[in-house]
Amino acid sequence: MSRILKFTRFSVRDLIATAAPTVALIAALCVVAYLLVDPSPPRHVALATGQFNSAYEEFGKKYQAQLAKDGIKVTLQPSLGSAENLQRLLTGKADVAFVQSGSTDEASAERRGLTSLGSLFTEPVWLFMRESTKVTQLTQLRGLKINLGPEGTGVPKLFRQVLAVNGVEPNELTIGALENTPAVMALLDGSIDGLVFSSAPESPLIQMLLQTPGIKLFDFTQAEAYTRRLPFLTHVVLPRGIVDLGRDLPAQDYHLIAPTATLVARRDLHPALVELLVQAAADIHGGAGWFAKSREFPTPQYTEIPVAREAAKFYKDGPPFLQRYMSFWLANFFDRMWVIVVALGALILPLSRVIPPLYVWRIRSRVFRWYGQLRVVEQQLDDAQHHGDPATVCKELLHRLDQLEDRVNQISIPLSFADTLYGLRSHINLVRQRVLAMTAHHSHNEAQPRV
Known part of the structure; x- marks a missing residue:
């Protein structure tokens, strides 16, 4: 039964061995795409706040606590206020900052690479x-x-x-x-x-x-x-x-x-962090206050700085679908999987056309490599016909053919390639017949009386 099971219509082991390099290449390229095309959001954010005992300082602490729940460390940077916060953003010392409306204009903010995450509260x-x-x-x-x-x-x-x-x-x-x-x-x-x-x-x-x-x-x-x-x-x-x-x-x-306080970020801030910050703003500033009704803030209004695309989407549709049911990092992982899907789509189709021919070549190579030894036997037979002792050579060649046939009989290949195996065995037998014919011819000549 074990010998019968060796002969199947399909060889999973050979397919795995054939496809492994291709699969490894696809996996490596997908990992590169995942890391380079859409890198993971950083786990650290620098937030420029305001003076000691200011509202900016108090709200900064709330953002720090809110983002810590999702594993994001927020470093608070005390400052004099909006003007210094803008300067910190422009020089790259801060990633996000509280900025008062009227501190800049739309053209200047666009030119300097600043984006608004929404107005938070009135000041x-x-x-x-x-x-x-x-x-x-x-x-x-x-x-x-x-x-x-x-x-x-x-x-x-x-x-x-x-x-x-x-x-x-x-x-x-x-x-x-x-x-x-x-x-x-x-x-x-x-x-x-x-x-x-x-x-x-x-x-x-x-x-x-x-x-x-x-x-x-x-x-x-x-x-x-x-x-x-x-x-x-x-x-x-x-x-x-x-x-x-x-x-x-x-x-x-x-x-x-x-005026209104605006949460302003650098344009290169990771989109996932933008989404997380806007959600934190909704939790922190969404309640009723002295000057605002419930859910009046945060809002994309009252800001002269262009609103980030992710923030505008949040104000229109609410939190991303996955983040409503999953943790931030798990939802972000699945959200970034589209990069893998695109990479797979670009690679699997062309590479899949390579695997079938490689699989066929791998199976047939088990048979074809024995043709080299069979060809050596034929060459030695031709040499023995013109030089040397044919009887001794033929006896040795018959022994080698028996060994070759015995090894060929041990080859395990799928049934769909059985014709190749039987073809090799037929060719071995054909060469054996040539050797036997030469042996018989030599014996006949030896039996003839010498004149």
Whole structure:
């Protein structure tokens, strides 16, 4: 039975041996395509945030915790604010950053390779002043000491634009450049008359100043007019009692003007990380807040920077299908498998045409290699016919033919190639007949009497 099983219609072992190099080549090329054409997303991201005790810093910590769940390490880079964050992006020191609307324009962002992942929240312009300062119009700021913060933030540029539409020149008041925390201390001890923040209300300093006796918030009663003059601003209302309902803080509605905070990335940031960051933004900023309804943010609106394709797709269709049911890395792996599919499609068709001929050649080579030995026997037979001792040579050749036939009988090939095997055995027998004929002829000549 074991001998019968050797003769099958198909040889799996030979097919595997034949196809193995081709399969290995395809696998190697697919791996190269997987690594080079669509590399795996990095596991580290540098996020430029803002000053100490700022809303940017607080939100940066939330992004750090959110992305850590998917194995992404987020390094937070404290900065002065939007202007410095933009510079960090342009020099490659940061991959992602919080940037305030109005800090750049569409043409400049496109030219510099920046892309928006969406607007995250409004950043009202908070003008806090000492209660003793009687200011109801920005034109009354002339001659006062107002801190706008360092030039690396977006506030000085923003507030100068606000002053300009009021006809107030920056040199008509004393402008300070203290960072947020020292500026608050200066306001509390009376060193300055007021300070300007542009931040989300989550900032600890904002929360503190809204509840500090002797400090008042400026009411932008002309907020709607500002939004017409400066299109990157929106009109928001701080509702009465939102800080503390029990103490009725604040005691009235305050109208504020607000740019929006945008999550900006370098254009070469891996698409999978863009998707992950936008999903994190939806979790962090999607709730209702002081100035936003539930799911109002994040949004592709309110940004002058072109929105990344992956981010726009998320805002339109939601998370990628696979990431709704799988972990980030597993979903990303299957999502990138299309590279393998394309590579396989390009390689399998041409290479598959090579395997069948190689398989046939491998099977037939088991038989054809014995024809070389058979040809040697024929050459020795021809030589013996003209030279040497035919009887001795023929006897040796018959022995070699018997050995050759015995080895050929041990060859295992599929039944579909049996004709080749039987052809070889017929040819061995044909040569044997020639040897026997020569042996008989030589014996006959030896038997004839010599004259």
